[in-house]
Amino acid sequence: MSAVETIATADIGLVGLAVMGQNLVLNMNDNGYTVAVYNRTTAKVDEFLEGPAKGTNVIGCHNLKDFVESLKAPRRVMLMVKAGPVVDAFIEQLLPYLDKGDIIIDGGNSLYTDSNRRTNDLKEKGILFVGSGVSGGEEGARFGPSIMPGGHKGAWLEVKDIFQSISAKVDGESCCEWVGNDGAGHYVKMVHNGIEYGDMQLICEAYQLMREGLGMSGDEIQAVFAEWNEGVLDSYLIEITRDILAVKEDNGELLIDQILDTAGQKGTGKWTGMNALDLGIPLTLIGEAVFARCLSARKNERVIASKVLPKLASEFEGDKAEMIDAIRDALYASKIISYAQGYMLMREAAQTYGWDLNYSGIALMWRGGCIIRSQFLGNIREAFDNDPELANLLLDKFFIDAITQALPGWRKAVGASISLGIPAPTFSSALAFYDGYRSERLPANLLQAQRDYFGAHTYERLDKPRGEFFHTNWTGRGGDISATNYDV
Numbered sequence: 248m249s250a251v252e253t254i255a256t257a258d259i260g261l262v263g264l265a266v267m268g269q270n271l272v273l274n275m276n277d278n279g280y281t282v283a284v285y286n287r288t289t290a291k292v293d294e295f296l297e298g299p300a301k302g303t304n305v306i307g308c309h310n311l312k313d314f315v316e317s318l319k320a321p322r323r324v325m326l327m328v329k330a331g332p333v334v335d336a337f338i339e340q341l342l343p344y345l346d347k348g349d350i351i352i353d354g355g356n357s358l359y360t361d362s363n364r365r366t367n368d369l370k371e372k373g374i375l376f377v378g379s380g381v382s383g384g385e386e387g388a389r390f391g392p393s394i395m396p397g398g399h400k401g402a403w404l405e406v407k408d409i410f411q412s413i414s415a416k417v418d419g420e421s422c423c424e425w426v427g428n429d430g431a432g433h434y435v436k437m438v439h440n441g442i443e444y445g446d447m448q449l450i451c452e453a454y455q456l457m458r459e460g461l462g463m464s465g466d467e468i469q470a471v472f473a474e475w476n477e478g479v480l481d482s483y484l485i486e487i488t489r490d491i492l493a494v495k496e497d498n499g500e501l502l503i504d505q506i507l508d509t510a511g512q513k514g515t516g517k518w519t520g521m522n523a524l525d526l527g528i529p530l531t532l533i534g535e536a537v538f539a540r541c542l543s544a545r546k547n548e549r550v551i552a553s554k555v556l557p558k559l560a561s562e563f564e565g566d567k568a569e570m571i572d573a574i575r576d577a578l579y580a581s582k583i584i585s586y587a588q589g590y591m592l593m594r595e596a597a598q599t600y601g602w603d604l605n606y607s608g609i610a611l612m613w614r615g616g617c618i619i620r621s622q623f624l625g626n627i628r629e630a631f632d633n634d635p636e637l638a639n640l641l642l643d644k645f646f647i648d649a650i651t652q653a654l655p656g657w658r659k660a661v662g663a664s665i666s667l668g669i670p671a672p673t674f675s676s677a678l679a680f681y682d683g684y685r686s687e688r689l690p691a692n693l694l695q696a697q698r699d700y701f702g703a704h705t706y707e708r709l710d711k712p713r714g715e716f717f718h719t720n721w722t723g724r725g726g727d728i729s730a731t732n733y734d735v
Contacts, residue, residue, distance in 0.1 A: 257283035268327035270388035283671035347373030359430030360539030380436020382617035397432025415616025441519030482621030560668030607631035726731035
């Protein structure tokens with residue numbers, strides 16, 4: 248259609264024609280929706296119409312006025328632009344053309360606090376805001392992503408049909424449902440991304456243990472991942488790891504062996520860890536996954552250190568097949584810990600921020616379309632269907648049995664990583680969390696005594712009611728005045 252068409256015929260408009268934006272538009276078109284598009288670099292609009300969108304019903308616009316006027320009321324505008332100030336800038340540019348009751352949707356990787364602010368600011372102007380996480384990469388966007396919408400509840404019925412039509416489906420159910428008010432949608436997407444960091448690092452540790460610890464070839468490791476993808480570890484990330492390890496260059500060498508070992512990150516894993524610290528949740532595995540990327544980036548220092556710091560590690564001796572099974576068990580058990588921690592964080596956030604999160608529904612939204620999609624998420628959904636008030640996944644019978652079965656191999660793999668000098672920070676931190684969580688008594692009594700000794704921070708007693716605090720004059724010189732107590 249003409250780039251200057253301004254008749255209100257479009258069901259939804261999308262701003263931002265990068266890879267995700269283009270594929271979402273084509274997905275919407277395939278599902279029968281007429282989409283208007285705009286891009287700050289207007290040449291991209293023409294290129295899109297003459298390229299991937301050729302022959303579709305997509306409406307191209309070269310200015311925001313024509314773009315907004317092409318939309319049916321209530322107007323639905325989806326922003327697929329860089330998170331941060333760019334989102335705010337486009338909102339400000341759109342506002343003069345919008346009417347009360349129109350809807351702005353931010354589908355980027357925005358920080359949930361920004362979505363809190365935008366929901367409230369736009370509500371005062373009569374505009375409804377949806378902050379929606381979208382996961383699945385370009386393939387998911389094109390053929391069915393996982394969509395996690397939050398924001399102004401009044402907007403949900405106006406976007407529900409479109410979002411659920413274009414989202415991934417699992418057993419006929421859409422991987423898209425209302426998450427909660429304000430920034431809840433982007434918060435759940437943030438936790439999703441944090442878990443993604445953890446899953447990727449766990450897989451990398453399994454790979455390194457096999458490659459460096461057991462001396463396996465790339466082809467051997469590829470065969471192991473192919474086998475794992477047929478069992479309890481069946482997931483998108485295991486699947487693509489299998490595929491990556493099969494790719495060879497023209498000389499027959501594995502491509503993976505030519506890729507520099509420094510990892511990048513866009514910040515969502517860091518956000519998850521920072522929020523966990525704010526809320527006092529021990530999100531240890533995801534934190535270690537973020538730090539592992541930071542350590543990988545210090546390549547030059549690592550090269551120098553490798554030449555001067557002794558390894559003092561043993562060589563692997565034993566049954567290789569048994570150790571591969573142990574690594575699989577460590578990967579599976581650690582994955583359970585990662586999700587358990589992620590759900591702990593979401594439960595605490597719901598209580599802190601006043602959200603009513605559907606934990607079973609979140610598992611369904613992650614079951615298809617997104618990067619962390621896996622068979623495993625079906626078990627999580629069942630756990631919360633059985634007990635919506637489940638305090639921790641580790642207390643569900645399925646996961647108790649799974650951890651119990653995997654525990655010997657998990658300990659064996661972590662022990663092997665230590666003796667072989669192979670770093671496995673997420674395997675080992677997950678095991679430490681498990682051992683801490685299952686411990687009736689931890690050494691925090693000594694920690695509290697230390698705090699009281701040097702800072703008069705007080706402590707509670709086992710033989711007194713909770714909430715009653717005591718101070719001891721440990722040196723005989725301190726006196727009886729105590730400091731204000733602080734609890735995480």
